[in-house]
Amino acid sequence: MTDHVLVAVAWPYANAxxxxxxxxxxxxxxxxxxxxxxxxxRNVLMVSGSDAHGxxxxxxxDAENTTPLEVYQRFHEGFLDLFQQIGLHYDLxxxxxxxxxxxxxxxxxxxxxQNGYLFTDRTFQWFAPSQNRFLPDRYVEGTCYICGxxxxxxxxxxxxxxxxxxxxLIDPRSRIDNSTPELRETEHYYLDLGKLQDEVVxxxxxxxxxxxxNVLRQSLGQILTEGLRGRPITRDLDWGIPVPIDGWTGKCLxxxxxxxxxxxxxxIEWAKINGQEEAWRDWWHDPQARSYYFxxxxxxxxxxxxxxxxxxxxxxxxxxxxxxQPAENLVLPYDVPANEFMNLEGQKxxxxxxxxxxxxxxxxxxxxxxxRYYLTVMMPETRDADWDWEDFYKRNxxxxxxxxxxxxxxxxxxxxxxxxxxxxxxxxxxxxDRALLAAVEGGFETVARELEAVHLRAALGxxxxxASEVNRYLDQxxxxxxxxxxxxxAARAVYVALRAIDSLKILFAPFLPFTSEKLxxxxxxxxxxxxxxxTEIRSDPLGEHNVLRYNGETATGRWEPSQLKPGSPLNQPxxxxxxxxxxxxxxxxxxxxKPA
Ligand SMILES: [Zn+2]
Numbered sequence: 001m002t003d004h005v006l007v008a009v010a011w012p013y014a015n016a017x018x019x020x021x022x023x024x025x026x027x028x029x030x031x032x033x034x035x036x037x038x039x040x041x042r043n044v045l046m047v048s049g050s051d052a053h054g055x056x057x058x059x060x061x062d063a064e065n066t067t068p069l070e071v072y073q074r075f076h077e078g079f080l081d082l083f084q085q086i087g088l089h090y091d092l093x094x095x096x097x098x099x100x101x102x103x104x105x106x107x108x109x110x111x112x113x114q115n116g117y118l119f120t121d122r123t124f125q126w127f128a129p130s131q132n133r134f135l136p137d138r139y140v141e142g143t144c145y146i147c148g149x150x151x152x153x154x155x156x157x158x159x160x161x162x163x164x165x166x167x168x169l170i171d172p173r174s175r176i177d178n179s180t181p182e183l184r185e186t187e188h189y190y191l192d193l194g195k196l197q198d199e200v201v202x203x204x205x206x207x208x209x210x211x212x213x214n215v216l217r218q219s220l221g222q223i224l225t226e227g228l229r230g231r232p233i234t235r236d237l238d239w240g241i242p243v244p245i246d247g248w249t250g251k252c253l254x255x256x257x258x259x260x261x262x263x264x265x266x267x268i269e270w271a272k273i274n275g276q277e278e279a280w281r282d283w284w285h286d287p288q289a290r291s292y293y294f295x296x297x298x299x300x301x302x303x304x305x306x307x308x309x310x311x312x313x314x315x316x317x318x319x320x321x322x323x324x325q326p327a328e329n330l331v332l333p334y335d336v337p338a339n340e341f342m343n344l345e346g347q348k349x350x351x352x353x354x355x356x357x358x359x360x361x362x363x364x365x366x367x368x369x370x371x372r373y374y375l376t377v378m379m380p381e382t383r384d385a386d387w388d389w390e391d392f393y394k395r396n397x398x399x400x401x402x403x404x405x406x407x408x409x410x411x412x413x414x415x416x417x418x419x420x421x422x423x424x425x426x427x428x429x430x431x432x433d434r435a436l437l438a439a440v441e442g443g444f445e446t447v448a449r450e451l452e453a454v455h456l457r458a459a460l461g462x463x464x465x466x467a468s469e470v471n472r473y474l475d476q477x478x479x480x481x482x483x484x485x486x487x488x489x490a491a492r493a494v495y496v497a498l499r500a501i502d503s504l505k506i507l508f509a510p511f512l513p514f515t516s517e518k519l520x521x522x523x524x525x526x527x528x529x530x531x532x533x534x535t536e537i538r539s540d541p542l543g544e545h546n547v548l549r550y551n552g553e554t555a556t557g558r559w560e561p562s563q564l565k566p567g568s569p570l571n572q573p574x575x576x577x578x579x580x581x582x583x584x585x586x587x588x589x590x591x592x593x594k595p596a
Contacts, residue, residue, distance in 0.1 A: 006283040006291035006331075007034040007046035008263040010299060011096065014050040014075040015057045018082055019356040020387055021342040021349045022296075024375040029339065029456055030294035031088045032376065035510040035530065036451045038089075038552060039559040045283050046090050046550070047266035050076040052097035053240040054255035055136045062176060068239045072097060080548045082360050084533050086368045087513050092270040093548040096241075096262055099540035100272070104265035105258040106244040108310060109189075109233070111317035117192045118233070124167060125186045125236055126154065130179035133250075134236030140181055142169035186236055189243065191257070193228035196309040200228065203308050203332055210453075211304075214297060214382070215338050219304035228305070233257040260307040263293075264330065273538070273549070283331070285319075290334040292454070297338050304336045337454040340380035344387045345592065355593050357387060369512040370396050370577060376460045376511050389588045396580050404467045404508070405515075405577035411474070411497045412522055412573035418483060419491065425566040426495035427488055433496045436473045440466050440500040441561040443507045448559065451510070463507040470500045495566060502562035509557060515576040520557075522573040523564070529557030 010026040012018060018027075027048075034046040052072040061068045076095055083093060095101075112118050126135040137155040144152035145168045149159035154166045166172075167183055174181050193200075204211075204220040233254045234243050240252030267280040283289050293303045311330045319327035343349060349356045362371060374392050377399075378385045415424065426433075443466045450459035477493035502523055509516035509529055520529050531552035537544050 003042040004282050004286060004289040005034075005037045005042050005044050006263070006267070006289065007037070007044060008291055008293045008333075009046065009048035009090070010295040011048055011051040011259050011262055012075075012079060013054065013056055014052050014072040014079070014095070015060045016075065016351050017078060017356075017358045017360065019349055019351060019358050020362070020371070020375060021344070021356070023086070023359055023371075024342050024379050024385070025296035025339045026294040027083075027088055028086075028372060028375050029337070029379065029454070030292075032372075032456055032510045033292060033294070033451065033454060034089060035513060036448075036559070038530070038555065039506065039509065039557050040448075041558070043282065044091070045267060045270065045280075047092050047094075047263060047270060048090060049092075049094035049096060049101075049262055049266055049547075050079060051255065051259045051262075052076070052095050053252070053258070055138060055237070058136075058237070058239050059138065069097070077546065078360065080535055080546060082363075083548055084535075085363050086359065086371065087533075089530065089533060089550040089552075090548055091550050092266050092273065094262075094266050094269055094538075095545050095547075096259055097542060098265075098269065098538070098545055099542045100269045101258075101262060101265040102241050102542070104268060105241050105253055105261045107318055107321045108261050108264075108314055109253060109257075110244060111314045111321060112191065112310065113189075114317055115313055115315060117195060117313035118189050119192055119230065120187055120189055121230070121232075122185050122187050123232075124183040126166065126172070126174075126181040127184040128174050128176070128179055128181045130174070130177055133238075134184070134186060135174060135176075135181055136235070136237065137166060139175050140166070140169070140172050141175055142172040145170055188232045188251070189234045190230035191233050191306070191309070191313070192230050193306070193309055194230060196313055197223065197228045199312045200305060200309050203312065204304070207335070211335065212337060212382075214340065215300055215304055215336050218297070218300040222301070223305065228309075231306070256302055256306070257310070260302055260310065263291075263307075269547075273536075273547075281328070285328040285331065287329075287331065289331050291331055293333050293336045293338075295336065295338050297340050300336065300338050303333065303338070308332050335454065337381075340382070340384045342375075342378065342380050342385045342387055345389070345589065346386060353593060354595060357588075367514070367578065369515045370400060372511060372513075373400050373460075376456055379457050381455065381457055389585045393580050393582060393585050396577070399464060401577045401579050403464060403471065404504070405575060407467055407471055407474075407497075408501050408504075408519055408522075409573060409575050411494060411501060412570065414480065415494050415498060416570050416573055419494065421570050421572075423498055423564055423566050423568045423570065424491035424495050426492040429492065429496065432473070432476065433492060436469065436496055436500060439469050440503050443503065444559060444561055447507050456511075460508075460511050463504065463511070466500075466507065467504055470497055470504070473497065473500075495564075499562045499564045502564050506557065506559060506562075518576060522571050524569050524571045525556075527556035528554060531555040 009030040034044050037044045057068045061071045126140045140154040143150050144157040146162050147160040154169050234251050243251045271279040316327035447459050447462045479490040479493040482490040505516045505519045
């Protein structure tokens with residue numbers, strides 16, 4: 001098996017703050033998986049960026065009387081700040097508003113056109129004579145012709161829930177200036193998905209044995225019942241990537257079409273930044289390379305059906321356009337482990353109603369690892385989950401602090417104080433000692449098995465179970481009382497527990513990187529488990545964009561059992577986690593749904 005692993009992470013829309021539901025849906029699982037694979041010594045490339053285009057951003061810019069560029073840049077900077085605070089180790093987090101992404105997207109468009117997978121068709125679209133421009137459907141409101149609701153969107157009525165035919169809307173008006181829009185004929189490019197259906201079905205059948213049922217249902221299942229039809233990939237909008245065809249000014253590539261191309265363009269940008277222009281090919285041309293797409297369930301059709309169709313339709317032509325000899329196909333997704341949604345205290349999360357736990361706000365009051373812990377144990381891998389503040393409080397105190405944090409702190413502090421700050425000589429190990437070490441070291445197989453299958457909840461649960469085993473071992477050996485009666489027995493128990501904790505540190509590291517790193521320091525090892533993050537301003541013909549990068553060159557962490565040597569010095573230890581006061585439950589609940 002090749003050791004190239006592409007970790008492709010959903011691109012956040014740069015028009016809203018990231019909340020805990022976004023984190024547990026895609027960004028956090030991607031980082032856990034990437035960190036694990038890096039510890040295995042594999043060549044990981046984790047890429048994503050801000051989705052800078054599309055109408056949600058132009059709507060917000062119009063509402064705030066500013067430009068889409070300003071809106072995108074403001075939220076993009078917030079994402080970079082958050083990802084560093086919570087330790088999401090993107091090899092590159094960039095944006096779709098870069099000259100490189102424009103070029104790659106336009107080349108994919110041209111490749112699909114050249115291969116006969118695009119066609120044009122004429123439709124009717126709202127046009128505002130007052131502004132001399134086409135309006136997206138959601139910019140136009142009117143009276144619903146089914147139920148009479150006066151504030152229906154032109155494509156859907158929020159009152160009766162029906163999808164509407166825009167031309168039947170009564171008294172249409174523009175949400176921008178209340179002027180009366182008219183329907184005008186317009187021409188667009190369509191991706192001919194029907195032509196690609198057989199190959200997409202074959203692609204999905206090849207993965208049927210290991211994909212999540214919810215992903216298969218929304219991809220293979222849907223195609224087999226409904227089939228695939230052409231889908232427009234351009235629109236009348238000036239904020240976005242221009243359609244690279246003469247006479248098509250004023251139209252741009254639809255955001256759903258170009259944002260997924262970001263996985264490829266970001267890989268190419270990463271290679272350029274590193275001065276190894278061709279390095280991206282290791283993840284995109286080697287058929288053995290594995291690409292994992294971490295997304296929320298609302299994005300399944302785009303990643304499990306449409307993006308593979310774009311890649312299949314592109315074939316070798318993208319590489320030919322780059323002038324490569326010989327030209328290669330692009331690698332198709334290996335897995336799309338999409339998550340379901342997380343609710344908040346029993347209700348759907350809504351950023352606009354402030355019914356949300358925003359990640360950056362959370363981190364002003366709490367540490368990152370407790371958030372990563374709770375979002376992993378509650379991760380909506382198979383069904384919707386619920387963030388509950390009382391549950392957060394309990395799991396922090398009863399699991400993270402009581403089972404793991406106290407274990408590490410108690411043993412390290414006891415050793416530091418009673419064995420001259422060094423790992424003691426154990427003498428001959430007993431069967432009980434060897435059994436504990438074998439159980440914990442078995443975690444490098446059992447936890448790994450779950451991680452390989454992207455069962456992150458189960459993987460963390462298994463690591464926590466092993467921590468409980470060490471607690472049970474300490475209950476039996478009780479070095480704290482043995483110390484005065486039989487110092488050698490106490491030394492042996494402490495040595496065994498330290499070695500187990502040193503192994504657990506690695507098993508927990510993908511999930512709890514900040515505290516594992518801290519613990520690594522208490523053991524006085526040289527070097528860090530993981531590398532470092534930094535931001536960097538890049539310039540191109542479109543202007544400047546700030547990117548987040550990861551440098552793993554200095555990382556020394558390995559997915560291997562502890563080889564702790566007796567006599568090794570320890571550093572002064574301290575607690576890994578904070579116990580929370582029960583009053584935070586009511587305080588945090590009182591914040592919900594109030595204006596920020
Ligand atoms: Zn209606």
